[in-house]
Amino acid sequence: MIEVGIVGGTGYTGVELLRLLCRHADVRIRAVTSRSDAGKRVDSIYPNLRGFVDVAFSEPDVEVLAQCDLVFFATPNGTAMRMAPELLDRGVKVIDLAADFRLKDAAEWAQWYGEPHACPELLAEAVYGLPEVNRAAIRKARLVANPGCYPTAVQLGFLPLLAAGLIDGAHLVADAKSGVSGAGRKAEVPMLMAEAGESFKAYGVAGHRHLPEIRQGLAEAAGAAVGLTFVPHLLPMIRGIHATLYSRLTGSPGDLQDLFERHYADEPFVDVLPAGSHPETRNVRGANRCQIAVHRPQGGDTVVVLSVIDNLVKGAAGQAVQNMNLMCGLEETAGLMLVGLSP
Amino acid sequence: MIEVGIVGGTGYTGVELLRLLCRHADVRIRAVTSRSDAGKRVDSIYPNLRGFVDVAFSEPDVEVLAQCDLVFFATPNGTAMRMAPELLDRGVKVIDLAADFRLKDAAEWAQWYGEPHACPELLAEAVYGLPEVNRAAIRKARLVANPGCYPTAVQLGFLPLLAAGLIDGAHLVADAKSGVSGAGRKAEVPMLMAEAGESFKAYGVAGHRHLPEIRQGLAEAAGAAVGLTFVPHLLPMIRGIHATLYSRLTGSPGDLQDLFERHYADEPFVDVLPAGSHPETRNVRGANRCQIAVHRPQGGDTVVVLSVIDNLVKGAAGQAVQNMNLMCGLEETAGLMLVGLSP
Amino acid sequence: MIEVGIVGGTGYTGVELLRLLCRHADVRIRAVTSRSDAGKRVDSIYPNLRGFVDVAFSEPDVEVLAQCDLVFFATPNGTAMRMAPELLDRGVKVIDLAADFRLKDAAEWAQWYGEPHACPELLAEAVYGLPEVNRAAIRKARLVANPGCYPTAVQLGFLPLLAAGLIDGAHLVADAKSGVSGAGRKAEVPMLMAEAGESFKAYGVAGHRHLPEIRQGLAEAAGAAVGLTFVPHLLPMIRGIHATLYSRLTGSPGDLQDLFERHYADEPFVDVLPAGSHPETRNVRGANRCQIAVHRPQGGDTVVVLSVIDNLVKGAAGQAVQNMNLMCGLEETAGLMLVGLSP
Amino acid sequence: MIEVGIVGGTGYTGVELLRLLCRHADVRIRAVTSRSDAGKRVDSIYPNLRGFVDVAFSEPDVEVLAQCDLVFFATPNGTAMRMAPELLDRGVKVIDLAADFRLKDAAEWAQWYGEPHACPELLAEAVYGLPEVNRAAIRKARLVANPGCYPTAVQLGFLPLLAAGLIDGAHLVADAKSGVSGAGRKAEVPMLMAEAGESFKAYGVAGHRHLPEIRQGLAEAAGAAVGLTFVPHLLPMIRGIHATLYSRLTGSPGDLQDLFERHYADEPFVDVLPAGSHPETRNVRGANRCQIAVHRPQGGDTVVVLSVIDNLVKGAAGQAVQNMNLMCGLEETAGLMLVGLSP
Incomplete structure (x- = not known):
């Protein structure tokens, strides 16, 4: 059994982690911390967890967390970079669901997040936790930066085209739409x-x-x-991201449907829909899955990719569990064979 | 492995059965019928099932259905009563998610459903599939009438009070609110x-x-x-029923919270919330669970019970699987340990 | 032209007052105050008012407000009772959209609102602004307590039955549902x-x-x-209240439909729907109207009244304008002939 | 008084026309036709119109319609082109809210609408009813093709850029989102x-x-x-279109904010928001208004225009009334000074 801790369990990514982990056969939840709700039972705030999660929120305590095999940070930006170094030193694996370790360049991080990075020396080591790109590195990582929700949907849509060198990378357009849960429980x-x-x-x-x-992820591809x-x-709804991606073909692309299907043929959580499809966010609601369709309207030189995820699952907690599975030597799909809740 | 068939798989109760059964460890789905969509893959209409349900809709065919251990009817009212007798004769267990076998009185059935009942002789044998009331009979039944969604929420809320003889049964009020999925996919x-x-x-x-x-269920209690x-x-939402129940106390009731907790102490799918709670439909979304709270405003003589379910789960497909588990000698909770999807 | 001021213009009742008043032919908006947004243009916060409202929020200033003919308080509870006395002394009419003057009993007010009332001597003078009950008194009033949203929907539904002495007043049930805008912009x-x-x-x-x-309003009736x-x-929607009212007949009621139609025959803003109707909140969205239907299910001894309003219009700002019209000698319907926005 | 008829009054554009016209001081509604609902009172189907519209739906009858000054077609595609010629011959002005007269090329019309055009000779005469482009021609027109909802939002957003010759017209992207009322009441x-x-x-x-x-409108510009x-x-909501428009600058554009403000300076129903704004569909709900913002992210070579309308108002019925006002010599804004219903 993997013993895990969750720092910052009262937000939506925290409760979603709990929803997934409480039914994961190989995991025991050892601690769920929350400064604001310490002492309260988790299921008093999230009654959907009654009977499944039997613990109370605790104050974040490094001594307790250090006894876990792996700690998830479901905290606001800026928390994990202050606590992770000590946990790593004490042999605990760390997955940060916030943005602290996503950018490789500390100066860029400081520019976008408004403060200096607290442990820039870890940025190089941290593995960007998009398994479809970095699976091998994630298996060996002790620190994983779980991707953002938009970045997951957008990258998974553009990657096959960029990897194949078919599009003009200088003028990409990502028109993305998110449900309100992406903004958190503030x-x-x-x-x-x-x-x-x-x-x-x-x-x-x-x-x-x-x-x-x-940009960083696409540039790498x-x-x-x-x-x-x-x-x-x-979007006036709760869960779901839909990215509509526009790019221009630089040559004769061949069969784009086939390209996408081959690119993701072995991926358990990326599902390329049949040609002509329009993915709907509801079909991945609650599921750790990205559904994708590729179109070339009127046979012109513009490719349109449609990519949907549940922002709280493949865009956050589900992907984090996928990363945990990889980091801990479990089956990648363990605890994640979730059917989308539709309607 | 239990081999099951689903007649009428294109409606919302049908797809919800599929969502639950495709992940049920003891079940194999042998046939899913649909007159309107015969020949099409199930997951072409319900892309949330891609990778989980690998069959096509077929024409309803008694020969195929007769080879199942159990057949669910997720059909409009009036279908099951025409097909069930032959299946029962051939040793197949039947659960009807529609209303054909819910009323004991054939004349009352005819009055409310606008046609004579096709097999009134089965009405006495059919067991009303509310496990919290009829568990023992369901275990032995070959024909189960799965309760309606409103009736499930309303009965579970009133039963403890009626069973204890505490309220005036002549003037009950049930103000019930349902999401639109209760109307089906028409x-x-x-x-x-x-x-x-x-x-x-x-x-x-x-x-x-x-x-x-x-009325029939409450009268029995x-x-x-x-x-x-x-x-x-x-309600302007998709899933969920909230029943607000009003009744008048006929004497000194003692501790109503304690009454409810004791009444449902051993029930895996009825969850009495702490005193003072207000259950929310979202906390049971996707889960086979009824959450209940009991109030006595200002200590007066009116009891208010608040009862929520997901109309498609505890109000339909989940309860049907619960009944199947009982009828087939499986663990009652098999395949049903579902955490509500909230937010 | 009537010169009006609005104290507390940044909340939903404030902006709704502005929506109505900016198109009212007999009104000039002289001041809109807001402590939190003083100095900002109103239409920078409410872009729907661009081109219609050309003023900025100001700090509440009694000297400015005292120059108005009438001042609306769209403030939290507890504000109007502190400012109204001076304005009244200086000859300004006052309509409070909060609760400060709704209850006649200062002790009861203190109990429910958690502080002593600041000017209990005005409670007797204040007229409860439900024109369907108090029209004549409103015309002569200098201080009107605009009713709450739930109280408007519930009272208008029960009044004909209570006035006719047809029901058991000791056991009334009001099951009421409100859109989220009723909670304000907090x-x-x-x-x-x-x-x-x-x-x-x-x-x-x-x-x-x-x-x-x-209770106070029903007792009076x-x-x-x-x-x-x-x-x-x-309710998971923005605007609208639906009250479902249950009461028991104490004798033979005669024709309830006729009773309701006669009771409201001369009312411009109460619309009794044809027998058998089910009013929908959307049909009064944006309109200063209460639509009502009366039912007697299965001819039994329980009367069910269905009553819908837009909580921000007939339940707040629209009713306030109706009261202003009466207090200022204008046509009661001036500026209020609004068609519900449906769909 | 202008006497008008509405053919096809049961759909959403029909009822929205009625909402606007019943409060228009210069209009009398003479006939509202509906094959499906002939004989029923309009307000029995649309209770929001009770007290405002006092007529019943009638069978479409050319003799009655011919007595109107102007007839609106709020019908499915293919109806107006069959009835308009006779009405025009008899001196009646016609506004088609469907697509029959929007395309200038009969062959292209046939290709997209699946049947030959019934009166191709009128295509040249018909004026495309976008007042911001064709105001003078509309004033003199007897036949106006009211623009589609998406085309209104997209064209108003691109026009200033195209007219100024600032962007690459060969690679425009319009990512548009519509509420469900755009699909009609089918x-x-x-x-x-x-x-x-x-x-x-x-x-x-x-x-x-x-x-x-x-494409036709943009090419003209x-x-x-x-x-x-x-x-x-x-979009999972009822009313509103949001168009997000992407185009590439071909040179140094100067001040785009100023360009847009000057382009629409005299337009009563196009509102260019301050620099940096993000228009919201709710702020134009129920209003005959397009709100627009122009952005140049990171000062790069891509212009992003955000354009919102209410698809039933500026995208259909409101624009039709605006066209009627122009065609009939009324004030262009008559009956259209509507404040958006927000929240």
Whole structure:
């Protein structure tokens, strides 16, 4: 049995980790910390976990966490980089679901996150936890940076095209739409149902923190810097991300459907839909899965890729469990054979 | 392995059965029938099942169904009563998720469903599949009438009070609210999102088909006829039923919280929340669970019970699997340890 | 032209007042105050008002407000009772959309609102602003307590029955459901879309502040104290209240449809729907209207009344404008001939 | 008084026309036709119109319609082209809210709409009813083709850039999202709330009927053929379109904010938001208004335009009333000074 701790268990990624881990046959949840709710039973705040999670939130305590095999950080940005070094030193594996270890360049991190990085020396070691790209490295990693939700959906959609060198990497467009749970469980007026319901808007057009993360991943796949216009939007629903990706073909691409199917043929959690499909976010709700379709409208020179995930699962907690499975030598799919809840 | 068939697999209760059964360790799905979609792969219509359900819809064929151990009818009212007799004769167990075998009185059935019953002789034998009431009989049954969604939520809420003889059974009020999936997957204008979204209404106040079913169950618990005002409402959401139940105390009730907790102490799928709770439908979304709270506002003589289920799970497919487990000698909870998907 | 001020213009009742008043032919908006947003243009926070409202929020200033003919308080409870006395002394009419002047009994007010009342001497003078009950008094009032949203929907539904003496006033049940805008524009976790969306729950079953207000109004209509069980619920939508009201007939009621139609025959904003109707909240969205239907299921002794309003219009800002029209000698319907926005 | 008729009054554009026209001071509604609902009162199907619209649906009758000054066709594609010629011959002005007269090329029309055009000779005469482009021609027109909802939002966003010759017209991208009311009031499974709610998908990526209409309008503005990738998506909400438009600058653009503000300076129904804004569909809900923002992320060579409308108002019925006002010599804004309903 793998003993795990969760730091920051009261947010949506925390509770989603608990939903997955409490039914994972190889895992025992040893500690769930929360500064704000320490002492309260987890299931008093999340009654969906009654009968499944029998612990109370505790204050974050390094001594307790150090006894775990692996610790998840489901905390705001800036927490994991302060606590992870000691845990790593004491032999604990770490997966950060926030952004602390996602960027390789400490200066860029500081620019986008507004403070100096607390342990820049770990940035090189940290493995970016997108198993479809870094599976071998994740198996050997002791520190994994779990990708952001938008970056997961966008990268999985562009990767086959970039890897095959078929598109103009200088002018990529990612028009992405997310359900409100992506904003977390923070009391903020714009996320009230009376504000976000029955309406739709873009946000962060001038620059969103996921932009450098996506660029970094795409550049690695392309073997060169890329130019990306990334526009996130807020959907009047709870779970789900839909990325609509536009790029221009630089030559004769051959059969794009076949390209995508071959690229992801062995991937358990990326599902290329039949030609002509339009993936729907509801079909991956609650599931650790990315469903993808590729289109070439009117046979022109623009490729359109449609990519959907559940932002809390393949975009956060599910991918973290997938990484844990790899890091701990478990079956990659353990605890993750989840059917999407539709309707 | 139990071999099962599903007749009428294209509706919401059908796809929900598939979601549960495809991950049930003791079950093999042998046939899924659909007149309208025969020949199409199930996962072409329900892409959430890709990789989990590998069959195509077939025409309903008694010869094939007769080879199953158990057949579920997820069909409109009036279908099961025409096909069940032959299957029963050939030794197949049957669970009807529609209403054909729910009422004991054939005349009452004919009055509410608008045609004579096709096999009234089976009404006495059919066991009403509410395990919290009829567990022993279900274990021995070959024909189970799976309860309606409203009747499940309403009966589970009233039963402890009626069984204890604490309330005036002549004037019960059940104000019930359901998500739109309760209406099924039929193309009807009032169920369009542009009609049912962002709005709320009652319907069927003059008389809803679930009324006689609920009355029958409550009368059995009370040991006498009951008077019930039942008002269903349509919620602008997909899954979930919330029943708010009002009744008047006839004497000094003692500790109602304790009464409810004791009544359901051994029930795996009924969860009495702590005193003062307000159950939320989202906490049972996707789960085979009824969460209940009991209140006595201002210490007066009116008891208010709040009862929530997922109409497609404990209100339909989940309860059907629970009944199958009992009928087939499996662990009652097999395949049903589902955590509610919240948020 | 009537010159008006709005104190507390950044909440939902404030912006709704602005929506109505900016198109009211007889009104000029002189000041809109907000402590939190003073100095900002109103339409920078509410872009739907661009081109219609050309002012900035100001600090609340009695000198400015004293120059208005009438001041609306769209503030939290406890504000109007501190500012209204001076404005009244200086000849300004006041309408409070909060609860400060709704209860006649200062002790009861203190009990439900958690502090002593600041000007109990005004409670007797204040007129409860339900025009369907108090039209004549409102015309002459200088201080009007605008009713709460639930109390408007519930009272308008029960009044014809109580006035006619047809029902048992000791055991009334009001099962009420509200959209999330009723909770106001406060940053609170339970009102996040990820919490309140796609779910349904009751709240405040032990006792909601609108309970004494409703009881007071119903008692006045009945000519005797009433017993009321009031259970509010939160709907996963933005605007609209639906009250489902249950009461027991004490004798032979005659034609209830006719009773309701006659009771409201001359009311411009109460619309009794044809027999057998089920009012939908969307049909009154944005409109200053209550739509009502009365049912007697199966001809039994329980009457069910269905009553819908837009909580921000007939339940708040629209009713306030209606009261302003009456207080200022304008046509009662001026600025209020609004068609519900459906779909 | 202008006497108008509405052919096809039971759909969403029909009822929205009624909502606007019943409060228009210069209009009298003479006939509202519906084959399916002839004989029924309009307000029995649309109770939001009770007290405002006092007529019944009638069978479409050319003799009655011919007595109107102007007839709106709120019918499915293919109806207006069969009835309009006779009405025009008899001196009646016609506005078609469907697509019959939107394309100038009869062959292209036949290709996209699947049948030959019934009166190709009228295509040249018909004026495309986008007042921001064709105001003078609309004033003199007897036949106006009211633009589609997507085409309105997309064209208003691209026009200033194309007119100024600033962008590469060969590679335009329009990522557009629409609420479900855009699909009309047809009973179809994909538009059920249980299907379209809490989910998001693209559709028609291979080719949507609005594509040639948009291309035609943009080409006219650009003075040359354009290349457009148009991807529509379905939003889980009722009203509103958000178009996110991507194009590449071909040179140094100067101040884009200023360009947009000057381009629309005199337009009553196009509102360019301050620099840095993110328009929200809710702010134009129910209003005849397009709100637009222009961005140049990171100062790069990609321009992003955000454009929102209410698909039933500026995208259909409101724009039709605007056209009627122009055609009939009324004030262009008559009956259209509507404030968006937010929240």
